[in-house]
Amino acid sequence: MTRRPDDGPEPPADGGSLRGDSLRGGSLHGDSFHVMWRDLAAIGRHAASGGYRRFAWTAADAECRAWFEEQARARGLMYEVDRNGNQWAWLGDPARGNAVVTGSHLDSVPDGGAFDGPLGVVSAFAALDELRGRNARFTRPLAVVNFGDEEGARFGLACVGSRLTAGRLTAEQAHRLTDGDGITLPRAMEAAGYDPDAIGPDPERLARIGAFVELHIEQGRALDLTGDAVGVASAIRPHGRWRFDFRGEANHAGTTRTPDRRDPMLPYAETVLAARREAERTGAVATFGKIAVEPNGVNAIPSLVRGWLDSRAVDQQTLDTVVGGIEKAARASAAAHGVDVDLVRESFTPVVEFDHALRDELARILGKDAGLTVPVLDTGAGHDAGILAGSIPTAMLFVRNPTGVSHAPAEFAAEDDCVAGVRALADVLEGLACA
Numbered sequence: 139m140t141r142r143p144d145d146g147p148e149p150p151a152d153g154g155s156l157r158g159d160s161l162r163g164g165s166l167h168g169d170s171f172h173v174m175w176r177d178l179a180a181i182g183r184h185a186a187s188g189g190y191r192r193f194a195w196t197a198a199d200a201e202c203r204a205w206f207e208e209q210a211r212a213r214g215l216m217y218e219v220d221r222n223g224n225q226w227a228w229l230g231d232p233a234r235g236n237a238v239v240t241g242s243h244l245d246s247v248p249d250g251g252a253f254d255g256p257l258g259v260v261s262a263f264a265a266l267d268e269l270r271g272r273n274a275r276f277t278r279p280l281a282v283v284n285f286g287d288e289e290g291a292r293f294g295l296a297c298v299g300s301r302l303t304a305g306r307l308t309a310e311q312a313h314r315l316t317d318g319d320g321i322t323l324p325r326a327m328e329a330a331g332y333d334p335d336a337i338g339p340d341p342e343r344l345a346r347i348g349a350f351v352e353l354h355i356e357q358g359r360a361l362d363l364t365g366d367a368v369g370v371a372s373a374i375r376p377h378g379r380w381r382f383d384f385r386g387e388a389n390h391a392g393t394t395r396t397p398d399r400r401d402p403m404l405p406y407a408e409t410v411l412a413a414r415r416e417a418e419r420t421g422a423v424a425t426f427g428k429i430a431v432e433p434n435g436v437n438a439i440p441s442l443v444r445g446w447l448d449s450r451a452v453d454q455q456t457l458d459t460v461v462g463g464i465e466k467a468a469r470a471s472a473a474a475h476g477v478d479v480d481l482v483r484e485s486f487t488p489v490v491e492f493d494h495a496l497r498d499e500l501a502r503i504l505g506k507d508a509g510l511t512v513p514v515l516d517t518g519a520g521h522d523a524g525i526l527a528g529s530i531p532t533a534m535l536f537v538r539n540p541t542g543v544s545h546a547p548a549e550f551a552a553e554d555d556c557v558a559g560v561r562a563l564a565d566v567l568e569g570l571a572c573a
């Protein structure tokens with residue numbers, strides 16, 4: 139059966155009890171996961187595409203953030219927004235330190251799916267509810283977090299909230315970020331009611347965190363192939379974004395003779411094909427998914443074609459080879475067509491190895507309870523956890539994605555697997571933060 143992308147997890151067939159038997163049998167205490175999922179489902183959903191448009195500091199984002207605050211307050215948690223606009227919900231006094239933090243993000247890519255980000259935040263609150271249902275005794279402060287502007291859909295840089303916090307992006311750099319309408323990040327934050335002059339590194343906050351665990355839908359099919367509902371992350375592959383500016387000469391599409399043209403669309407097209415060739419040759423991935431054309435008229439030869447390359451590989455050397463090969467092809471083709479080309483690396487994240495001790499601890503907790511070997515896998519997708527891994531012990535749990543589709547309306551995880559994810563996260567938090 140084809141499911142609508144906005145449906146969220148399927149309701150249980152028997153109308154009540156949920157089967158989290160993919161990892162471990164039994165049900166959750168209460169149905170807060172479903173209630174939260176339903177409440178969040180309508181926010182920022184685009185009617186025509188069925189996908190989500192929850193971009194940083196927009197009205198949809200504000201609605202998501204209001205939802206987060208509501209969840210925090212409804213549970214009697216201490217709610218706060220940090221200097222970088224990240225939202226926190228605390229159980230226990232953060233000043234005690236060695237806190238266990240879990241959560242993810244609520245913003246989306248253009249026409250993104252329902253699960254990327256929100257699954258981690260909803261599961262975090264649901265896991266807390268589950269632990270309270272188990273009468274867990276907390277020995278460490280616990281927080282649920284919603285990191286701001288994770289996808290970078292609006293300002294072109296991913297993980298702005300966590301990068302600022304970790305000092306991986308300076309306030310000056312962030313102040314220069316500008317969206318497609320020419321609105322700068324500080325103006326956008328201000329319009330949303332936040333103080334852009336306060337942004338910057340937050341080492342005191344990070345010093346209070348002993349472990350960060352982010353649950354996320356898998357953005358690939360590794361778990362589907364192994365037949366597991368939940369896995370533990372080992373590493374995030376190195377990845378980056380590069381902007382290619384091809385500058386030619388605008389002219390009339392009907393009257394300009396072919397030999398007289400300096401058409402930047404041609405080297406752009408050849409660069410796209412080169413990206414595919416390099417990816418196939420090396421086993422990496424390379425994608426041109428965003429393009430801007432000037433003047434963008436159907437009857438005009440373009441003056442500028444700007445294309446954004448996203449590339450990721452198993453290691454740094456492979457990534458360098460891929461991007462180097464694409465650049466070489468772009469320059470050769472541009473020269474052949476009398477077009478100038480500039481290449482700018484807009485962002486880059488080196489390989490991230492998650493904390494080995496924490497990762498092994500997660501695998502031990504989950505393996506012990508489930509009597510299973512929990513798969514440990516790497517991923518080509520970036521996450522706030524990857525940014526924070528440079529500052530604090532960090533780990534990730536992945537929930538099976540049967541089609542592997544992500545960053546698209548068809549992104550999906552089965553209800554049983556979502557429940558298994560909540561249980562796994564609750565087990566992990568219990569193992570880390572409870573007596």
Ligand SMILES: [Zn+2]
Pocket residue numbers: 243254255288354521
């Ligand atoms: Zn995400």
